[in-house]
Amino acid sequence: xxxxxxxxxxxxxxxxxxxxxxxxxxxxEDAAHDPVWDxxxxxxxxxxxxxxxxxxxxxxxxxxxxxxxxxxxxxxVGDLVEDELVHVTRPVPPAELPDESILREVIDGLRAL
Numbered sequence: 001x002x003x004x005x006x007x008x009x010x011x012x013x014x015x016x017x018x019x020x021x022x023x024x025x026x027x028x029e030d031a032a033h034d035p036v037w038d039x040x041x042x043x044x045x046x047x048x049x050x051x052x053x054x055x056x057x058x059x060x061x062x063x064x065x066x067x068x069x070x071x072x073x074x075x076x077v078g079d080l081v082e083d084e085l086v087h088v089t090r091p092v093p094p095a096e097l098p099d100e101s102i103l104r105e106v107i108d109g110l111r112a113l
Contacts, residue, residue: 020074024059025089028052032085044076
C-alpha cells in the first residue's frame with residue numbers, strides 16, 4: 001500500500017495550481033495515445049490516463065474508480081494537464097447559468113402548447 005502523499009510527492013496542488021471541481025470532466029488528448037507514455041508515467045498517472053482514454057471521466061469518477069482520495073486525483077490530473085496528455089472541461093459557473101425564472105417561463109410555455 002502506498003501512502004497518498006507518496007503518490008503526489010508531498011504536493012497538495014497540481015503544477016498548474018488550479019482547483020478541479022468534482023464534476024470537471026477529464027478528457028484524454030491525442031498525444032495520450034502514444035505508447036511511450038506508459039513507460040514514463042507513474043502507475044497512478046497511467047491508470048488515470050487509461051480510464052480517460054476509454055471515455056471522459058469526472059474527477060469524482062476517477063477517484064472512485066481508482067479507490068484514491070479526491071485530493072490525490074486532483075494533483076495527478078494536474079500533472080497530466082501540465083504534460084498535455086489530458087484537458088479538463090470545467091462546469092459552467094453558477095453566475096453564467098440562465099436565470100431560474102426564465103427557465104420556469106419556458107417550461108410553462110411548453111406546457112401551454
